[in-house]
Amino acid sequence: MAHADLISPATITDPQPLVIAGREFRSRLMVGTGKYGSNAQMVEAIEASGAEVVTVAVRRVDLDRGKDEGILHHLDPDHYFLLANTAGCYSAVDAVRYARLARAAGFNEWVKLEVIGDQQTLLPDAIGLLEATETLVDEGFKVLAYTNEDLVTALKLEDAGAVAVMPLASPIGSGLGMLNPYAIRTIKQRLSVPVIVDAGVGTASDACIVMEQGVDGILMNTGIAAAQDPVRMAAAMKAAVEAGRNAYLAGRMPRREVAVPSSPTTGMVGR
């Protein structure tokens, strides 16, 4: 067997592509579209991230606008999978209303469901989230639920019919990285639906460590958009997600509290 076979691209390809609700996606990195300096920068960063799923928000059209600010003037909906969020909603009723408005735009019936419970931390309201998930699943939505890193809530969301559960690494826009790897690992181990970590990733190493927990993907926005050079950071995040995924699949070496030499201990000169 030629050694070239061992390092052929086939051996480093992800054996299982990300599949959510029966749909296969080409990247495990999902990105938001908010907070960029310009639309051109956003488009360039998203392209560099390699993401297929991009999130968008539903807002009133500014009727006194000088220019049209609709995001679809800049993003080709044939090239990206648009995932509408319910960001800014503080009750199940509001979140359901926003999800319905998003679906009426006519792209798909998927929603990244957010029901926020606290203005300062933007942490999710588990009770409202569960209620909204039940309603939307009944109405035929594919719900990806943004939630706390709490196993019991995650299990309930799965039971309620969420097609993916999205626990946070740390609060939205905080860039604090993953605060509770144990909780994220536990959720991944216990759920059958894909687990996509959403929010809190601040830099590439954060993304890598998240993926090393074995989760199915990451959604991020501020970590890219608020970098000094968002396009370069998007490229770094793409590499980090792939590196973390590969490291998880490779299976890391066990941690040891003592050193173990890498070089032979025999054949030393002069002994």
Next chain:
Amino acid sequence: MTRGSVVTETVADAVVITVNGDERRLPAGSTVADLLGSLDLDARTVVVERNRTILRDRSSFAKLELQGDDSIEIVHFVGGG
């Protein structure tokens, strides 16, 4: 009589509605399509909600007459995470 008041309203020369939180005055008999036209909006790029009901059928916009006190929301997708 109720019927009389309806007639008075429809013959008035203007209809006052709320659009995205602001009051707007349009010629009586204006339709949803007229409203979007007056705002220079393409119906295909927005979603319209009237009194909390989403108007899913865009082909109905030209037939749907606005009524006094209608509350209209016109939304679209913007950048978000």
